[in-house]
Amino acid sequence: MALPLTNAAEFTVSEIAQAVKxxxxxxxxxxxxxxxxxxxxGVHSSGHAYFTLKDENxxxxxxxxxxxxxxxxFKPEEGMEIIATGRLTTFPRSSKYQIxxxxIEPAGAGALMALLEDRRRKLAAEGLFASERKRQLPYLPRVIxxxxxxxxxxxxxxxxxxxxxFPSHVLVWPVRVQGETAxxxxxxxxxxxxxxxxxGPIPRPDxxxxxxxxxxxxxxxxxxxxxxxRAVAASRIPVITAVxxxxxxxLVDYASDHRAPTPTAAAEAAVPVRADLIGYIDEIGGRQRHAMRRTASNYRDRLRAASAGLPRPLDLVASARQRLDHAASxxxxALRHAEQKKRIEFGRSANKLTPNLLSRRATELTTRLDNLRRRADTAASRTAERKRGLFVAAAGRLSPKALNNEIRHLRSRLDPLAAALHPAVARFVDQRRRSLDLAARLLEAADYRSILTRGFAVVTDAEGHIVKHTAEVKPGDAVHIQVSDGTIGATIGSGPVARKKVRPPRDEEGQESLF
Incomplete structure (x- = not known):
């Protein structure tokens, strides 16, 4: 099939895209x-921001x-109506055009106010404008x-x-107050x-x-x-705004601790008037001095009134002085009378209290006291020496370290023994139980009462002795014959007993028994 003839130029997709661009x-x-x-x-991880501008068509x-x-x-926000300034271009890979x-600027004052109101409601909902978080301004700040x-x-x-x-120390932090870096x-x-x-070296403002x-x-x-x-709300220093x-x-006026209508009003809110303070202090000082004078005068009047009611000092001591004079006379x-009384009492007991008697009694008591003191000293010395020897002998063994070492050593020896004791005791008990069972079986086998059940009997005389030989009894003697289920009384006869062959007893299986 023949292709149609044409003189139209051919373009590649890239050429068309670049031409449109x-x-x-x-x-x-x-x-x-x-x-x-x-x-x-929001901003993409690359740092670029992508969105769409639209109207109704x-x-x-x-x-x-x-x-x-x-x-x-102004940063873009979802749903915000703006006027964007830029240039149009295309994106050839997807055949789209973009700006x-x-x-960016808001589309008119109305849109800007709407954005401001939305932001105000958002920050207020977070509590940044709450009145209870606002702080009191310092009355007299040192640094502003x-x-x-x-x-x-x-x-x-x-x-x-x-x-x-009120001249104060002012620190100025210069900033731009308008534009994108403000x-x-x-x-x-x-x-x-x-x-x-x-x-610090730079004072912190109040x-x-x-x-x-x-x-x-x-x-x-x-x-x-x-x-x-947010910086104003988070500030630990009280903030005054005058914007x-x-x-x-x-919005910073809502978050600040105090809003001033003008910068001058902000300075007035920061510091008081020095002259007013001086006048106020003078007034307070005058009122204080007047109050002190009035108080001192009041106390002086009260002292005079109280002193008028007190008696004279001479009247207070007159009665005591009179009692003293009477006692002195x-x-x-009284001293002479007391001396005579004591002299009479001493004369009555003088014969019993001769110097020789007192000296002899004092000598006896001194001798006894010396003997007791020597004996006490000797006994105390011997006791102390004996106790000291015992203490020295036991001191080395009774130190906490030695006792602890001995306890640890004995415990180290005791633990293996205790660990080995339990199986040894178990083996010993088991061995003793087996020995006891064996002895019990032997005892049961050797017991003559087990033989009685096989037809044998035990003959005892009147005194209870077992008759082993015929010579041990004679005719007419009473004997007791013990069988398996009781005892039979009998008397020895005089005639001879014919001996016959006795077949040995058999057990339950028909085998001859040894007993």
Whole structure:
């Protein structure tokens, strides 16, 4: 079959794809596309972000390269309506076209406010805005940390106001307060102040001020980022926020411990007025001095009133002095009377208490005491020496270490013996049981009573002795014949007994028995 003739040029698939790619990129090198984000699942492991922009009639694939992601002022979120700035290109492998996004902005203030409200509700649900977690500001901070731009009017207003009210040590952490790097820098500043050691070379602030001037919602958006809000909520140092004008409210204002309408108001909230403090202290000091004077005067009046009711000192000792004089006048006579009484009593017992008697009694008691002391000393010495010898002999054997060694040695000897004793005892008991069984069988076999059941009998005389020979009895003697089931009484006769052959007894099987 002949092919149709044609003069149309032939292209490969790659050539067509590259031609379409160049046409799209040349025609749409810079575009702004408005649409709703769909299919965003976060940043890919490669660092790129992929999602779809759509409206009610069409959709377009979108990609944010890893190098462009940090520069985005607003990060994409699922369902967010945005205006994406970038360029169109194609993906030849799947014959698709897509937009490479370089910047993202919300589609109007209404969308931005809706995003702000959604984020506020989310953070509030986590408890970051709860009033019970807010802390009291220090009354008189020694060091104040300020996080703001170092070149704006805000820092000058704060420093000027603090200097006017109460000059304090101020540490400034310079940050950008607008743009894509504002949120990371403010977050790093808050975390950096919290990381300072309380007694380190750089003093740790007692309170932080996060401030910037007014602006649009887009200008203030860095203070609505989650990282900044979470850093403020997690700060261990109380935070005062003054972002924008009095009517501006950002999410950090909800998370901070105190919200000031302006940076100047933040400085006023941080420190009191020094002159007011001095006046207040003077007033308190005057009131204290007045109270002390009034108290001292009151105590003085009470002392005077109490002293007026007390008796005079001379009146208190007059009665005692009189009793002393009376006793002194009677003392001499009482002493003389007592001396005479004791002299009479001594005269009555003087004969019984002659010096010789006392000396002899003292000599006897001294001799007995010396003898007892010598005997006690000797006995105590002998006892102590004997006890010391016994103790020295036993001390070496009674040391804890020696006793423990002896116990361990005996236990090491006892354990093998105990282990071998149980089988030996079992063997000994078993051997004794077998010996006893054998003896019992021999005893039973040798017992004459077992022979009686075979027809034999045992003859005993009147005294119970066994008759073994005919000469042991004579005619007329009484005898007892014991058979298997009892005893028969009999009398020995006088006539001769004819002897006949006696067949030996047989056992149950017909065999001759030995007994």
């Amino acid at each position: 160049r046409t799209v990129e040349d025609e749409f090198g810079h575009v702004r596309v408005r649409g709703e984000i769909s299919g965003f699942r 069409a959709s377009i694939d979108a990609v944010v390269w890893k190098s462009s992601w940090p520069r985005l002022t 490479v996004i370089e910047q 940390g300020v996080i703001t731009s170092p070149t704006g009017a805000v820092i000058r207003d704060i420093l000027h106001r603090i200097s006017d009210r 949120a990371p820098e403010v977050t790093a500043a808050i975390n950096g102040f919290n990381a300072l050691a309380p007694n 309170v932080l001020i996060v401030a910037r001037g007014g602006g649009s919602i887009e200008d203030l958006w860095g203070f609505n980022e989650e990282s900044v809000v 924008g004008h009095e009517t501006d409210t950002t 009677n003392l001499a006579a």
